[in-house]
Amino acid sequence: MMSKIYEYKPNGEVPAGESLPEGVRRIALGVEYCGTRLRGFQKQRHDRLTVQETLENALSKVAAEPVTLVCAGRTDAGVHATGQVIHFDTRVQRPTKAWIQGVNTGMPFDVRVHWAREVPAQFHARFSARNRTYRYLIHSAPTRSAQAASEVTWTERDLDLDRMRAGARHLIGEHDFSSFRASQCQARSPVRRLTRLDIGRVGQLIVLEVSATAFLHHMVRNIAGVLMAVGRGDRAPGWVGEVLAAKDRTAAGVTAPPHGLYLVDVQYPEEFELPVVTPGPLLVPVPLASIR
Template identity: 60%
Template sequence: MRIALGVEYDGTRFHGWQLQDGVRTVQGVVEKALASVADHPLRVHCAGRTDAGVHAVEQVIHFDTHSQRLPKAWVLGSNANLPDDVNILWAQEMPDDSFHARFSAIGRCYRYFILNRNSRSALLAGRATWVHRPLDVEPMQIAANALLGTHDFSSYRALGCQAKSPVRTLHRLDVSRRGDLIELRVEANAFLHHMVRNLAGVLIAIGKGDADTGWAQDILEMKDRTRGGVTAPPGGLYFNRVNYPDQFVLPHIAERHPFTD
């Protein structure tokens, strides 16, 4: 049977999602915890791999097993064997093997948080990117609007990105402020490596007044990463939600805010 699960994690002390020899990864600790419940080794697949230092509000994963367990047992049993910076939110048996956490997804949502004040925060260290210079969210939003739609995002992906095509459809790129906290909400059909952090880096520069609002579109049209802006730090980035076709009904905890919900 195929089991889908929702997972949240603080990526600060992880070398990213994907298994790597000799370092601590989210996939590694999750597989070990689930294997203790299943009573056999297993391999999990995720909706979107995250880099070192990147967090997840609700990552979606799946694995296959012949072990019969109630959804509650997968959740409680796994959490009992997980470190305190990873948590299983829910588990659900899928009706057949047509569901795939990654390949069935039709959209993904990220949130990027910026602490914009004179002094850094001891409480938000590694959880929001600190920018001490004042940011103006209005030009940031104007610049963001020009990037919506289907484009070649070569200028906004990492030089080492292995995606076969740089074309993505950006459905949403909203910039909002709540006190000292600025939030970018980004939704697309899929993302390129470092795409959200590169978008954030460009918008931060525009918010500082270091570039005008047209710079974001100028970079897009260059289709050249070497002409792009600075990649924003990973600590402010959160994998927030995955969208699937209506045939897959999952118990999403949608639109959760990592600081207030």
């Protein structure tokens, strides 16, 4: 029986049972970046300060050919990542060291590759992902930190974590998250499954850890804004359920700032054998399960 013929597109989804063209390899990378000075992940026509542009330029030099990459999730300007996953297709052979140290040598200090793996044709950084986890960091103190001003969101108000946890329970599970999506969100459906929403404290730092199969544009930042209002006592915990039921973005209030948000983990099927990473950032040195 003749094998199925398909039109190969670089970095595209490869049908089950098929393979990449002869000589083409698919490489996955684990990436960290500080988004403070960057304009977000996605490459822009008139702005070179993006994560994608930075990575593609460095990868292309190591590969000695143009490289186009795919990411697990696009982040906005000012948003950080400790567990971003990307992949790209290439016809060149390079040692793993080149895809890590060689690429890092050609990039600015605020973007780093931590691991590299050759992966099967069926791996896709975006479509193979089973779960994504973000952390939102809030510094609750009378005055703003000078050292972490662009790495956390600051509030001078005390936040009641028990109230925030009570409000968060309304969001767990599969729901229509229209009230928590940006007006410019391009997702076809507002329905998402939130698998976990934990809240912990490390000294003056409050950490929201949110996991879902996928997220809408600004979804985590809008959740953070709503829960902060509950934590301040401006709203009752039950208000979170009312916002969710409204299916109306205007019901949710202010979007929390981008610089408190981190993409910390993307989970894939075990068959791809990707490294297991410890969720960051370094500001949170322990798993959230041990934070209270």
